Amino acid sequence: MTSEHTSAPSPFAPPVQAAVIGHMNGDHPEDNLLIVRALGGIPEASGASMTGYDETGAHFEVTAPAGTSSVTVPWSEPILERGTIRREVVRMYNEACSILGVTARGEGDH
Numbered sequence: 001m002t003s004e005h006t007s008a009p010s011p012f013a014p015p016v017q018a019a020v021i022g023h024m025n026g027d028h029p030e031d032n033l034l035i036v037r038a039l040g041g042i043p044e045a046s047g048a049s050m051t052g053y054d055e056t057g058a059h060f061e062v063t064a065p066a067g068t069s070s071v072t073v074p075w076s077e078p079i080l081e082r083g084t085i086r087r088e089v090v091r092m093y094n095e096a097c098s099i100l101g102v103t104a105r106g107e108g109d110h
Helices: 014-027 029-038 082-100
Strands: 047-053 057-064 067-074
Touching: 014 029, 014 047, 014 082, 029 047, 029 057, 029 067, 029 082, 057 082
Parallel strands: none
Antiparallel strands: 047 057, 057 067
């Protein structure tokens, strides 16, 4: 009897990236904005969309009075698997809320 080892898809595979980006922009646009305001160094941002991510951070397109720009907000640790992405985004959201004095949602609401 043989066993096959099936590994999870790479957290950087296009379908995984599309799912994460779609979720963040569709369900959490206000979280993106809090993250770039507090952690991305653009406190005057009026809009933010996740455009991608890699092992080092999340990439956002940001709208601010000065125009549109791109910013990368670093993860606290390198991303090596898909589960780490959610954990890191939730950490960034909670940290941003703390910095900005905003009440964070509960863990189950992410």
